[in-house]
Amino acid sequence: MGDSRGVIAEDGLAPVLLAVTGGIAAYRACEVVRGLIKADVPVQVAMTRAARRFVGETTFAGLSRRHVLTDDPDPNDPIYPHLDAARAARVMAVVPASANTIARLAYGLSDDVVAESALALAGRLLIAPAMNHRMWLHPATQENIQTLRDRGATIIGPDAGDLAEGEQGIGRLAQPDEIVQAIRGLLGEGSLAGKRVLVTAGGTREPLDSVRFLGNRSSGKMGVALANEALARGAEVTTILSNTVVRPNGGLQIDASTTAELEHAATEHAKTADIILMAAAVADFRPATPETTKRARTDAWSLELEPTADILAGLAANRQPNQLIVGFAAEDSEDIARARQKLERKGVDLIVLNDISDATIGFDADDNAVVIVSATDETRVAQASKRAVAAAVLDRVEGIRP
């Protein structure tokens, strides 16, 4: 349990400002407030005018045990309640974040108590969008979200599935417990607070010519799940992304397409990492002489491949004091002895063994099932979401070095 009572400001203001905007998912913000209060994290709720049409402020006042900030202030309230709340908040979480408010925050408007607070915020901003899938996928919303992300906001969700209006698609609010965990992570409360975690995700691509490449089927979902879990545990996370279909909720993000780019970025960022999670599927071979223009159609094209650098072994050889390194191995069978040999050969602390012969798990799937192999034991993680598998991997890591 966190000790957020210790971080409550002297003037009684809360470290978390939870802004509720106008959407069907507003009722789920109640669960987020409850989750924070249960974890002893004081929370100040603010609501837009539209949000008050969905859930009454009395509910939020009761759950948070504080007056709710609205555009109809109580005459007995301080003169600048939004500025006071924004100054004290170490995290402002917009849950749910409507398309309208996402646009207002991206443009820096200050036309209500939520937008004013976001402009005056001294702490971190977390956005949990929820809306119809067409609203979410509209280029305007995507550009606005990217603007907020570029400014350092953490974006949680939205998830895909059934939407309230009876359609299906991406737009559901992320799970309230995941939002609570992410807020606590930003407060620096989690079990990895103060730790620097480096994650690689995705699959590298080696150019054959100016348009073609040699690649693999890794989507990056496992690496991104690891990054999100580490963020939620309060770590400072750097993720190196190789051609992923997803991106982490926050932290420093670096794009590296080829093995050489990945090696360069990983070597640089490994210098300051406490924990390294090498989940990316890195090419073992690359074309020896890639062509610089597009090769025209011919009868045949024989390729000569040369080995790429062994990044994992390189990092292990230059390991920083107390640094913990985890490698990932995708194999066609669950061969634990082989994984342990790899662990010893590369000089890493754990190997996460992924049996890719089952198509429902592993590459590009949403689920995974792994065996976490150490020099002396192995931990089986049965089929579960990649986020749950990421949690099991980090539990094992923390078991070695809390």
Ligand SMILES: Cc1cc2nc3c(=O)[nH]c(=O)nc-3n(C[C@H](O)[C@H](O)[C@H](O)COP(=O)(O)O)c2cc1C
């Ligand atoms: C029944 C109903 C449900 C709505 N649900 C959403 C929603 O889930 N997400 C969203 O972005 N807007 C939704 N809207 C539209 C917003 O309420 C509207 O854009 C409003 O201006 C948002 O204001 P705010 O961002 O200041 O809260 C909904 C509107 C109605 C009438």
